[in-house]
Amino acid sequence: MARKTPNTWPSPRPEAEPLVCALCQRETPTLTEHHLMPISQGRRKGIKVQDLPSVGLCAACHNYVHTTFSNADLAGFYGTLEALQDHEGVQKFVNWVKKQPIGKAVKVK
Numbered sequence: 001m002a003r004k005t006p007n008t009w010p011s012p013r014p015e016a017e018p019l020v021c022a023l024c025q026r027e028t029p030t031l032t033e034h035h036l037m038p039i040s041q042g043r044r045k046g047i048k049v050q051d052l053p054s055v056g057l058c059a060a061c062h063n064y065v066h067t068t069f070s071n072a073d074l075a076g077f078y079g080t081l082e083a084l085q086d087h088e089g090v091q092k093f094v095n096w097v098k099k100q101p102i103g104k105a106v107k108v109k
Contacts (some may be wrong), residue, residue, distance in 0.1 A: 021058035022081055023065075024094045031056035034065060041075035049073050055081055059105035064093050067108050 017028040022034075035042070036053045043049075059066070068089060069078055078084050085091070100106060 023061040024056040024097050028058045032062045037075050038071040064108045
């Protein structure tokens with residue numbers, strides 16, 4: 001006679017918390033890692049890559065940051081999330097991108 005055991009396969013997956021972009025605060029299925037101090041600048045200062053501070057950004061915000069600022073600017077003036085958020089151009093972009101659906105491909109100039 002077969003044993004009566006509850007069917008536990010496949011095991012239920014816990015609900016994952018939604019990922020949220022650090023700049024625009026939109027929920028997104030994936031985030032990209034943005035190093036607040038660019039890797040190239042950190043290496044020049046002797047900092048290991050794993051020790052560089054980073055935040056999770058959606059693809060649109062990450063693309064905007066890297067098309068707007070040079071690595072030298074990011075390392076010197078915008079090395080914190082607060083400094084990025086205080087920049088007028090970033091604020092305008094974030095206000096606009098919040099209104100866009102997360103699946104929309106955003107083109108950044």
